[in-house]
Amino acid sequence: MSARDAILAALGPASGDDLDRAAAALLIDPERPPVDPTQLEETFAARLLLPSVAASYAAVAGFADVPAAIAAYCAEHGLPRHLCAPPDPRLDAADWSGIDRHLDPAPDEPLALAVAECGVAETGSLVMRTAPTAPMLPNFLALHHVVVVPRLVAYLEDALPTEPMPRGYYWITGVSGTTDIEGTYVRGAHGPRYLHVIRLISEN
Numbered sequence: 001m002s003a004r005d006a007i008l009a010a011l012g013p014a015s016g017d018d019l020d021r022a023a024a025a026l027l028i029d030p031e032r033p034p035v036d037p038t039q040l041e042e043t044f045a046a047r048l049l050l051p052s053v054a055a056s057y058a059a060v061a062g063f064a065d066v067p068a069a070i071a072a073y074c075a076e077h078g079l080p081r082h083l084c085a086p087p088d089p090r091l092d093a094a095d096w097s098g099i100d101r102h103l104d105p106a107p108d109e110p111l112a113l114a115v116a117e118c119g120v121a122e123t124g125s126l127v128m129r130t131a132p133t134a135p136m137l138p139n140f141l142a143l144h145h146v147v148v149v150p151r152l153v154a155y156l157e158d159a160l161p162t163e164p165m166p167r168g169y170y171w172i173t174g175v176s177g178t179t180d181i182e183g184t185y186v187r188g189a190h191g192p193r194y195l196h197v198i199r200l201i202s203e204n
Helices: 003-011 016-026 037-048 063-077
Strands: 055-060 082-084 100-102 111-115 118-120 125-129 144-149 169-172 194-200
Touching: 037 055, 037 194, 055 063, 063 111, 063 144, 063 194, 125 144
Parallel strands: 055 194, 082 100, 082 111, 111 144, 144 194
Antiparallel strands: 118 125, 125 169
């Protein structure tokens, strides 16, 4: 008997009872984690702060408070008040005195601002769609990516796009990272190194 045959013989055929037990074991836990609809804010914030997501988080009342939140983030990280921001009318209506906003990102852009379609409490994901007021490129060039989240949903499937479909629809869950370099975890390998979420509490 070959070594292969010996291994297969030791395993033996699976009985119906064995298969039933294996299937039942897969269903012990729910297929998706429970999310309390009354605790979306707390769940979303907790997911963002997980090491696997590695984002920071701030909550403000509405779009009018975004410039102050940006100024506080710049002060905390020693950044100039200079950022690439989309031409979103909701942002344009705020008072940006003392903060320089521009539309065209540079390859070494230090800070970019974006407005998400929504956030997902289940995973801490940010759902983004492309539009004339929401260009994609700045979200991948900047060292610091700041995302405004006006709305939360509980589960991933709650955030699936509806008609009309955007040209681009993508999800961001934390900062990019790799361990390809000598097995050492490096943040920002394929995009921003820092992710900061500004949640608009009064919008949802």
